[in-house]
Amino acid sequence: MSDDTRCPRPTYLDGLNDAQRDAALHGSGNAAGPLLIIAGAGSGKTNTLAHRVAHLLAEGVDPAQILLLTFSRRAADEMIRRVQRIAAKVSPRHARLAQGGFPWAGTFHSVGARLLREFAGRIGLDPAFTIHDREDSADLMNLVRHELGLSSKTRRFPMKGTCLAIYSAAVNTQNRLTDVLQTSFPWCAEWEADLRQLFRAYVEAKQAQQVLDYDDLLLYWAQMVSEPDLAREVGERFRHVLVDEFQDTNHLQSALLRAMKPDGRGLTVVGDDAQSIYSFRGATVRNILDFPDQFDPPARRVTLDRNYRSTPSILAAANAVIAQARERFSKDLWSERPAGEKPVLVSVRDEADQAAYVVEQVLARREAGLRLKAQAVLFRAAHHSVRLEIELTRRNIPFVKFGGLKFLEAAHVKDVLAVLRWSQNLRDRVAGFRAIQLLPGIGPKTAGRILDNLQAAAPGCALLPEQPVPEGVRDGWVAFATLVEGLGGDTWPQPVERLAQWYEPQLERLFDDAHVRQADIQQLARIAATYPSRERFLTELTLDPPDATSDESGAPLRDEDYLILSTIHSAKGREWSAVSLLNTVDGCLPSDLATGSEREIEEEMRLLYVAMTRAKDHLDLIVPQRFYITGQSGMGDRHVYASRTRFIPNRLCGHFSSRSWPSIEPAVTGDAQSRERAIDLAARMRDMWN
DNA sequence: GCTAAGTCTTTTTTT
DNA sequence: AAGACTTAGC
Numbered sequence: 001m002s003d004d005t006r007c008p009r010p011t012y013l014d015g016l017n018d019a020q021r022d023a024a025l026h027g028s029g030n031a032a033g034p035l036l037i038i039a040g041a042g043s044g045k046t047n048t049l050a051h052r053v054a055h056l057l058a059e060g061v062d063p064a065q066i067l068l069l070t071f072s073r074r075a076a077d078e079m080i081r082r083v084q085r086i087a088a089k090v091s092p093r094h095a096r097l098a099q100g101g102f103p104w105a106g107t108f109h110s111v112g113a114r115l116l117r118e119f120a121g122r123i124g125l126d127p128a129f130t131i132h133d134r135e136d137s138a139d140l141m142n143l144v145r146h147e148l149g150l151s152s153k154t155r156r157f158p159m160k161g162t163c164l165a166i167y168s169a170a171v172n173t174q175n176r177l178t179d180v181l182q183t184s185f186p187w188c189a190e191w192e193a194d195l196r197q198l199f200r201a202y203v204e205a206k207q208a209q210q211v212l213d214y215d216d217l218l219l220y221w222a223q224m225v226s227e228p229d230l231a232r233e234v235g236e237r238f239r240h241v242l243v244d245e246f247q248d249t250n251h252l253q254s255a256l257l258r259a260m261k262p263d264g265r266g267l268t269v270v271g272d273d274a275q276s277i278y279s280f281r282g283a284t285v286r287n288i289l290d291f292p293d294q295f296d297p298p299a300r301r302v303t304l305d306r307n308y309r310s311t312p313s314i315l316a317a318a319n320a321v322i323a324q325a326r327e328r329f330s331k332d333l334w335s336e337r338p339a340g341e342k343p344v345l346v347s348v349r350d351e352a353d354q355a356a357y358v359v360e361q362v363l364a365r366r367e368a369g370l371r372l373k374a375q376a377v378l379f380r381a382a383h384h385s386v387r388l389e390i391e392l393t394r395r396n397i398p399f400v401k402f403g404g405l406k407f408l409e410a411a412h413v414k415d416v417l418a419v420l421r422w423s424q425n426l427r428d429r430v431a432g433f434r435a436i437q438l439l440p441g442i443g444p445k446t447a448g449r450i451l452d453n454l455q456a457a458a459p460g461c462a463l464l465p466e467q468p469v470p471e472g473v474r475d476g477w478v479a480f481a482t483l484v485e486g487l488g489g490d491t492w493p494q495p496v497e498r499l500a501q502w503y504e505p506q507l508e509r510l511f512d513d514a515h516v517r518q519a520d521i522q523q524l525a526r527i528a529a530t531y532p533s534r535e536r537f538l539t540e541l542t543l544d545p546p547d548a549t550s551d552e553s554g555a556p557l558r559d560e561d562y563l564i565l566s567t568i569h570s571a572k573g574r575e576w577s578a579v580s581l582l583n584t585v586d587g588c589l590p591s592d593l594a595t596g597s598e599r600e601i602e603e604e605m606r607l608l609y610v611a612m613t614r615a616k617d618h619l620d621l622i623v624p625q626r627f628y629i630t631g632q633s634g635m636g637d638r639h640v641y642a643s644r645t646r647f648i649p650n651r652l653c654g655h656f657s658s659r660s661w662p663s664i665e666p667a668v669t670g671d672a673q674s675r676e677r678a679i680d681l682a683a684r685m686r687d688m689w690n
Numbered sequence: 691g692c693t694a695a696g697t698c699t700t701t702t703t704t705t
Numbered sequence: 706a707a708g709a710c711t712t713a714g715c
Contacts, residue, residue, distance in 0.1 A: 072705080109705050134704080142709095159700080159709065214705055280703060381702050383706095403703075443692050470691075543705075569703045591702055607703085 034264025042309025172282025311340025
């Protein structure tokens, strides 16, 4: 018997290298033990996982038995597309099977929502529960906070966002409140007793209104599978559970995986500890570092360290940066591509020059034949790109921005959605509270009273127009109440259009830039029309919000060429031929707000690593020398000097080339001047801390 | 009881 | 630069 027949290698696996194939084929047959794939940046992770899924299909696993957990909806779609392409190579039957889709592919949160709706009856949950996004949750927290009288304490009580952050951290890390306060929010520790009371009331409020927040989607899921019978039932339904971006899962998520797959059989997780960048959301590198030894026998580990993306020069620099990290699965990425050019450290005077430099480079590369879409500008915080956005708009260069303020978070969009949500569920206090106050002359007091009345009354909304409101508002209120009552009767998407019509005068009254916002409302109506019903629209929008904001520059058409602007977090998993990183400066990266502990600083270092490893061929790290202080009157000249990020100390400079822009005139006075400035600089740096 | 104006705090990354 | 809270005025 020849080797070939004993180990037949299906041709659809031909494109993989040895390690990738090893991962794809792991545990062929039924006895697939737990598998950890450490997949470095650009090592073909998605491809490997997609092959593994296709291989499972080839072995006869039904797509409905595969639970595929990814970080974002977009990642899930991409994965499924690839699986379908590979399955087409296996056989026509498998192609059809894959074409039918994977019902259980998505984010932890969206899969959680689906499971909970299905099992709602058995865990005492209303199957029609609504889902609050972060801002809704913060609003509810605020409501409760006021009701408990915590806002009028003599010493200032933490604000709604902080309260929610503390609550969320406690839930996601599964730590005690005391510990969470101690480690992450020491300045709020004095409020522990009040916070505990607040959180208890917050949970009760959610339950009274049949509302779940993001954390609940995981928490209820975890609670559900902590019941042995349900755990077995859910665990058996999914013969295979595959988790992407495992380094960014939190304690709660790993607990829930373990509950479903106690012995790890059928469990595959993929990740890269060097790219863990979500600890602010409770994610912990420990999940991936400790994964193998959770099981007996321990999980098999496969490392993918061959990089197919970047030039060796870029990889060498990125490896040198991440080598400074303290704890990780050691791996250095390698590549067989030609060396390429070193990453460039570009020194510019200020943010205005930074924007000008980026535009010049982007245009030059486009002249050289590189499409805008193959280029990206990355940054730590969404507002870092403001200058550049202005410059791009002025120069008529189309761009799309990822990350930062979402379309759905804009006040006017939230207003319309609040009315729509309230019309669906009049007991939704958060939506109602916001919706009712849209009427001029009605504030928190009247709104609260109306909601109390509705709560007390029997379900059904016949009495809405009769609610007590101040005299001058009567007519407006009756018109509004009638509209809200009528929305349920219209066929979708009529309600959104009627609502938009009603909202227009409010828009004029509330905002100076009403016409810009009006465009967003129309955009919302267009998005709404792509959903089959009001219910589906409202529930699915919270979990899968549209990606990019429709900017004033006008959203570029799909087939048009445009430049990508993105926060580093939103750039996860993506790649471009040329990447420019803005503000590679201490204070921005690491962010001033994240230098509290060594753990936070390490995460900022990984952030730089993630940014660098997005680049295939060209990488510019831009270092503005000074920053103007915002908030000063008129054309103030107050500024601070910044220095290159601490993650690229001098001893690593050999991995980079350096340049200044605009190029320094070789004038005799140049040196003297710059030295004088340097002395000045040191004094100012000290002054910053006075 | 509502709104508008003024003061003080917080300020990132996202499902 | 925005949001939360307080205070003054209608």
